[in-house]
Every structure is written in C-alpha cells, then in structure tokens.
Amino acid sequence: METPPAIRARGVTKCFGEVIALDGIDLDVAQGQIHGLVGPNGAGKTTLLGLLLGLAVADEGRLEVLGAPLDGTPGGVAGFVDGPGLYPSLTARKNLAALATLHGRDARTAGIDEVLAEVGLTDVADDRVRGFSLGMRQRLGLAAALLTNPRLLVLDEPSNGLDPAGKKHVHGVLTKLAADGTTVVLSSHRMDDIEALCAEATILATGRVVFSGPLSKLSAENRELDYRLRTSAPGEARRLALDAPGIHIVDDVGTQDVLVVRAHVPALDELVTRLVRAEVAVRELAPTVSPLEAAFLALTEQQESTR
C-alpha cells in the first residue's frame, strides 16, 4: 500500500476579518522529509503551521495530516508557533514533567532525561526557565515536542535566537529525526537556513504558494544574477564590461576596484575570457546573493507587485 503524504492541502484558505492570510494553498509533503516553509513577513507561514497543529481551522479547502482529514487536534503531531509555551517559574525538567503528565504519562518513565540530552540542555535541566535565553527556550520547546514521539513535527522559526553552534546542534537533531521517519515542517525567513536542512521547500508570498518542490529545481532556474567583480585594473574591466554582450553594469559600489554586473552565466564566462585576454586579473567574482536567495527574492517580489 502506498504511504500517504504527511501533509496534503488543497485550496486551503484562512481569513482574519478582511485579511486573507492563506489564499487557496495546495501543498504535498512526503513522510520522512524536512520541508521548509519560507516567505517574507506576513506571508502566512505561521497561519499554515497553526492549522497543522490544530490551533485554528481553515475557512475553506481540505487539509489532510498523516493520511487523515484534519479534525480537531491531530494525533501524532507536535510543535509550536510563536515560540514554545513554557512555564517560566518551573525548571526545564519540571516543564517537561508537567507536559508528560498532561499527556497522561508517568513523568519518571517518559524519557525526560533523554530529550534534554538530545537538545543539549542536560546542564541546565534544573534551572528555572525564567532565566533561559531565547535559544534555550527554543531547544526546550523542541524537547517538549520530542517527548510526544511525533510523526509530524511542526516548528515556527526554530533557529530564532540560536548561536551557530546551537543551530548546528538543532539541525543535527532534526536530520536524525527525519532519518528515523519523522516528517519535519519548519518555517524560516532565511533561505540559507532552509538550504542547510531541507531538500524541498515551499515559498509563500501574500498567502499564496509561489513555489513548492526540490530546492535543486529552484536554484537551477535560469536567471540573471548580480555578481561582484574585483580586478587588477578596474577602469579597463569597466570598459570591457560595457562592451561585452549580455552584461549590464548595475552599480559602482562606491569603492574604486569593485564593479557589480548583472548577467547570465554564459555572458559572464565571455566577460572573464575578455578580461584574461586583456591581461586583467580577476581577483573576486561571486554572486551578491546566493542563487537560491535570488530566486526567493524574485518570486516573492513578483507576487508582492501583482497584489
């Protein structure tokens, strides 16, 4: 029998008064995948994650989670939106014990020490949450979700407040979970976060899906990018760039020796060949934003302008 997708959305719409937060969302997420949900502020990411967690109900459309229509609080789903709900006056361990009890489990056998270790909070297990940094709260929220052994983990901006080491640790936890079959859906404003963790992503803009699929497809899309070009002879490089086919000088970035040019890759190749032929050394040539970020910006700006 075919495994049902972890999430299947068709025409999902959610309004808050006059505001259309989600506008006919179609989405498929396969089980065991880490799927990124990315988009600018107000795109509808939190609203969609909230629906998956059963915190709100769609006005229209059909939403299936783990093979069943979403009806009330979905079984097998855990996570948080807008930061984890924690008791500040309790310790990390007591927060998890309270949660285990709430789920009808014996706190002594619920695996609290294991999840604390997994998210790297063993050393502060008996400290009150009131003194925790944002990053520590995020980790404790993840531990709370792990305690319920979810089949679908839903996380809103889980990297918020994490330092680079913390982010790496959390990414490791999520990667291991997915390898063991848990589906993870997480939101971020940042394409680099999504790129580090996810093979597939959905880009939302003003409540609509503007892309959904493998990141490789997004980055492979043939588009012009802006490149910083630093050479040994800036004046000559500028003259050659002006003459070269398919090269547009976007901006003199203020410093004498750097030029920003917009081009497709073949035109850029031709410019480099001309520079070398003219004995101008190329000291730096790199896109000003990553190809994925450029695709994200182009898609979301397009959607904003057609609003």
Ligand SMILES: Nc1ncnc2c1ncn2[C@@H]1O[C@H](COP(=O)(O)OP(=O)(O)OP(=O)(O)O)[C@@H](O)[C@H]1O
């Ligand atoms: N409870 C609510 N009441 C009224 N409007 C809401 C509510 N929740 C969300 N909205 C509106 O719905 C739209 C989508 O908001 P949402 O929080 O889902 O976006 P987001 O992509 O998560 O944004 P951000 O990245 O800023 O968190 C926004 O215009 C927001 O103002």
